[in-house]
Amino acid sequence: MPVRLRLIAVGTRPPPWVRQAYEEYVRRLGPRLKLALVEVEPGSRTASQGPRKAIESEARKILSLVRTDEFVVALDEHGTELSTKALSDWLAGRMQAAQDVAFLIGGPDGFAPEVLSRADLTLSLSRLTLPHALVRVVLAEQIYRTLSILSHHPYHRE
Secondary structure (H helix, E strand, O other): OOOEEEEEEEOOOOOHHHHHHHHHHHHHHHHHOEEEEEEEOOOOOEOOOEOHHHHHHHHHHHHHHOOOOOEEEEEEEEEEEOOHHHHHHHHHHHHHHOOOEEEEEOEOOEOOHHHHHHOOEEEEOOOOOOOHHHHHHHHHHHHHHHHHHHOOOOOOOO
16 A cells, blocks of 8 residues: 655645645656645734734644544754655655655644644754745655655656
């Protein structure tokens, strides 16, 4: 049974170029590896109450979508950094174990502690703070790149 990847992301209205770029990399993955996007409505933010309630609301929504059997990866700039080759090796391990993976992208104020504690891995794509919509594209490209490494396709060069 092939591994299934899901990207659970806070935000439902990314710019058109984000959708186009994300969908291009998903298309390139082809039938060998599926990456499904699940969008989560952001929590309501007001100047008077601060971000706490929004983060809590997003956490409830995210955690309700995560399956108990999924390996959960929270994308956070404070997480572990991996090289593309190391990410490829990691993904190969998930594929070998036939373990589904849920990648999580939080809202503009990050994750609630309970989301981070549910994560099996906290991964940083960069120490830079990236716009959350751009993280979708970077992650999809890196998954495509790791698959190209695993299938010995010339897309990745070292």
